Amino acid sequence: MTEMFKGVTAIAFDLDGTLVDSVPDLTVACAESLQEQGLPRCSEASVRSWVGNGAEMLIRRALAWALDDQPSEMQVSEALSAFKRHYEANLTGNSRLYPGVSDTLTRLGERGYRLALITNKPYQFVPPLLESLGIDAHFEVVFGGDSLPEKKPSPLPLLHLCQQWQLPPQQLLMVGDSRNDVDAAHAAKAASVALTYGYNHGEPVEDSQPSLVLDNFETLLAYLPAKTEETIQND
Template identity: 50%
Template sequence: MHPMLEDIQLVAFDLDGTLIDSVPDLAAAVDAMLSERGLPAAGEARVRDWVGNGSHKLVERALQWACLREPAEAETDAALARFMDFYGQDPCARTRVYPGVVKALERLHERGIIVTLITNKPAAFIDPLLRGLSLASFFQLALGGDSLPEKKPHPAPLLHMAEHFGVAPANALMVGDSRHDVEAGKRAGFRTLAVPYGYNHGEPVAESGPDGIVESLEELV
């Protein structure tokens, strides 16, 4: 067992960029939304740097890039609705689970550690993704970016999760790929672990100062 798991009773995982590479499907939905408006496609490389703050921010960044200006709120809301329509058609079409993830989840489950999910992705997409990728059975509770009034990097979702299971924050671990995950974990009093292969706006996640880094989640177990 990895030293980061010592005295840990609950592990909260981020989803996109930590457990799954969802950018291909997100980029396809973003580009479909932009194309419908007669705007240029953004492509996977750009979208990879835009994800992490929820769908509203992703769409806002895409419009700002394509229109070369700050979009109006109503414009973003309308584009977001279409993005959600496109993405919801098949969110698992190109999305893949990262190597080592299934083994890590299996071993944590075997050891009786509470395994949860805290993502900024809209909650409506969580179940279809987890079921489509055969991951649903591992998680005891999942929170989306719209499940509570606040989302990461705010600590509220993490504190809610710890309280729900009666676990002290000091005995909980936040695992993610971005500075938002690390900040949320630190503010909540969780231990923090980062993976370097995900989406962090082009910045090395080590710069956010997590308590630990693993190249693959398989190292956890």
């Protein structure tokens, strides 16, 4: 198992559905924004099937459900503005780390891996959420969905990270829970790990053909041994 990612020296993580279950707080913000538009409130189960492509797509899906039709751009703009306001006010109320996340991030850092966060969530929400969960110090670099001109499934965030860290993509591992993460890794020619417990619109994440599929976050440790200085230089 420890040979599978032998050349990897850096790991990029997705956030929602990978490190944290944020759907309870996203649901509150989404439901409140719909209610402001005079529309029915959505359920947590529905939001779980809508998340994964950034805030705007979440709102487009919520409006399409509530209207039983495609929303106008004005409706999207108004609902998105309301959503951001409500989400900022309810950012950390019920969001929780998945089991083993904090300890695993700590141990990966101790093993010599450089850690980054690449999420499609708007950047304004990311630092306060990471800080509230106590995992902000693990990441050298954090990209939100609006940090660069393109977001996942575009490979741009991964390639930009590789350029910033002066790494070939073959030394980067993308860890996420959805097709967006795996497709971005494929396009960047990086390895990928897909976690089965996250948000992938009801589609089995293994259908995206990641390098490895895991049911538990802490199992990553079995595939990522300590990186010695000599190993890093040889890679």
